[in-house]
Amino acid sequence: MPPTPTPQAPADTVPRSADGRITILLVEDHDMVAEAIRLALDRTDDLLVVGRSLSLRDALTDAARLRPAVVVLDRRLPDGDGIPAIAALKAAARGTRVLVLTGEGSPAVAAQVTEAGGAGLILKAGNLAELQNGVRLVAAGEPAFSKGLLGGALDRLTGRTTAPGAALTPRERETLLLLGDGLGSAEISRRLGVALNTTRNHVQRVLEKLGARSQLEAVVVARREGLLP
Template sequence: MTAPIRVLLVDDQHLIRLGFRLVLDAEPDIEVIGEAADGRDAISETARLDPDVILMDVRMPVMDGITATERIVATHPGVRILILTTFDLDEYAFAALRAGASGFLLKDAQRAELVGAVRAVHGGDAALAPRVTRRLIELVGPGAVPATPLPGSDALTDRERDVFRAIADGRTNSEIARDLFLSESTVKTHVGRVLTKIGARDRVHAVILAHRHGMTDTR
C-alpha cells in the first residue's frame, strides 16, 4: 500500500487550518501531520515532522511565508510548498514562487481544487492556473540581462528540448501531448527527464530556469 501524502498546514488563522484539515483528512491518500501559525514555527515543524507537502500562508506574524519558504526549500529540497493566498495575482505569492514554492492555491478553493493541488505538487507537477503561469513568466523573464547557458540543457534530446520550451510557455501535459502528437504518458516521462537533467525541483522551477537562461521559443 502506498504511503499517504504527509501535509503540514501553516496559517495564522485557526479556522483556515481547521477547514483544510477536515477536507484533507477525509482523503485516504492524504494525512495532515501537523500545524503551524507562523513561518518560524513552520521551519521548526518541517524539521521535526519532515512533511511531503506544506500549505503555506504568505502574510503571517513573526515570520512571513516567503522567508519561511526560502529557508525550507534550502534545507529540505524534497518538500513541496503550496502557497495560500486570497488573490490569484498576489505579488507576495509570486515572490514565494520565486523563493521555491511549487504553486499556489486560493484560500476559498473548492474541495476538489485543494485535494488536486496537493496531489499535483506531491507528484512533481505545478499547481498554477494558466494566467498565473503567464504572470510568473512576465516576472521572471531575463529582460536585458544576457542569457547564460543552463547547466544540463546540453544533455536534452531534441524532443526533451521541445517539451522544456512548452513547459516554459505554461502548457499542461495534455496541451503538450496535443501539440507534439504524443501520448500524455510519454509527455510525463519526458517532463521527468527534463526536470532531472536541468536540476529543477518541479515545473515552476523549470519555468523560472527557462526564462532566466533564454531557453524559450520567444528568446
C-alpha cells in the same frame, strides 16, 4: 559472504506515510480556517495532515521534525510574509515542496513564489478540491497555480510583461510602504525627513505608476501585486 547493503533513499526524497499517503504540514494561524483545510485534506484517501504550525518560526521547527512531503503555507502569518521563508523551509526538510495559500493573488505574487522556490500558489477563494489537487501536483513535482496565475507568472519571469510598480523609485517605494502602514502625508514627510509638498509629489507619482485613483486604491493594488506584505 557479507550482507547486501540496504538501499538508502536519496537525501532529497521525502517518504510518504506508512500507508502511502502524502504527508502535509499545514501552516495557518487561524483556527477555523486551519480546521476546514485539515478536514478537506484528511477526508481523502491519499492525503494526511501530520502537523499544524501557527507561525513561520514554528513551521521551520515542525518541518525539520516531521519532514512532510508538502508544506501548505499561508502567506500572511503573525511573524511575517511566508514567501521569503520558502527557501528556509525547504532547507529544513530537504525534498519538501511548498504550496502557498493566499487570500489575494496575482501573476506578480505567483512569480515571487516561483522565484523563492515554491511549487505553487492557490487562492483561498478557490474550492477545496483545487487545494487537494494542488497538493497532489506539487507532491509529484509538478507546479500548481490557481487559474490565470501561472501564465502571468511565466510572463513576469521571462520579462514579457512589466509588473505594476516596477518603475517606482526607491523613495517612492518607501512612500508606498508607509502608505501601507496607514500613514498620511504629514507623517510620511516626518518619517522621510522631506517637505510636505515633496511627499505629496511622491504620493502622486506612486498613484500614477500603479494606475490608482486614491491612496487606498494604491495600497490595494500594491498588496495584490505583492509590493506590500
